[in-house]
Amino acid sequence: MINGLFVSGIEETGVPGHCRWNTSSQESAVVVQQPRKSKHKRLVEDSEREWKTSLIGCGDDFESFLLSVFCPLCVSCDIASRIGENNCIAIVPGGLLALRTRIRTKKNIKGTMCGDCMIQCCLCQLSVAQMYREVKPKERPKSEGWTMEV
Structure with a gap:
C-alpha cells in the first residue's frame, strides 16, 4: 500500500x-483510487498589469474607436490575425469573448472571465476598440518606397 x-x-x-x-x-x-487534482494558485499574480488604455480611452486613439464603432467585424478579424488566431473567430458566437480572454491571458492583464463576459456583452464595440489598441503597433510601418531628403 x-x-x-x-x-x-x-x-x-x-x-x-x-x-x-x-x-x-x-x-x-x-x-x-484515481489521483485528485490539487488546487493551485497562480504564480504570477504580482506581475499582472492593466490594459494599455481604459475601456473608454477613445481619446488615446480616435481612429481605432471609429473603426470599432463603424466596422467592428473588420477590426475583430484584424485583432485575431495579429494574435495568431483564425480570422473567422470574429463571426463565431462567443468568439469575441474568447478573443478578449486570449489577449488578457497572453499579455498577463488583470481581469476575470466574468468581467470579460460582462464587458463583451454590454459594451461590445468599446471592448473591440480596447482590444485593438492593445494589439496594434504604436507606430505605422515606414514605407519602403522612395524617400525624399531635404
Whole structure:
C-alpha cells in the first residue's frame, strides 16, 4: 500500500516519493483510487498589469474607436490575425469573448472571465476598440518606397 493506494507490483525504494516496479511479481498493477487534482494558485499574480488604455480611452486613439464603432467585424478579424488566431473567430458566437480572454491571458492583464463576459456583452464595440489598441503597433510601418531628403 502506497499513500492509501493498493497497488501490486510496485515496491518502495526507501526514498520518500520514489518507487520501482517489481519485475519479479507476475501480477499486474491495478489502481483503485484515481489521483485528485490539487488546487493551485497562480504564480504570477504580482506581475499582472492593466490594459494599455481604459475601456473608454477613445481619446488615446480616435481612429481605432471609429473603426470599432463603424466596422467592428473588420477590426475583430484584424485583432485575431495579429494574435495568431483564425480570422473567422470574429463571426463565431462567443468568439469575441474568447478573443478578449486570449489577449488578457497572453499579455498577463488583470481581469476575470466574468468581467470579460460582462464587458463583451454590454459594451461590445468599446471592448473591440480596447482590444485593438492593445494589439496594434504604436507606430505605422515606414514605407519602403522612395524617400525624399531635404
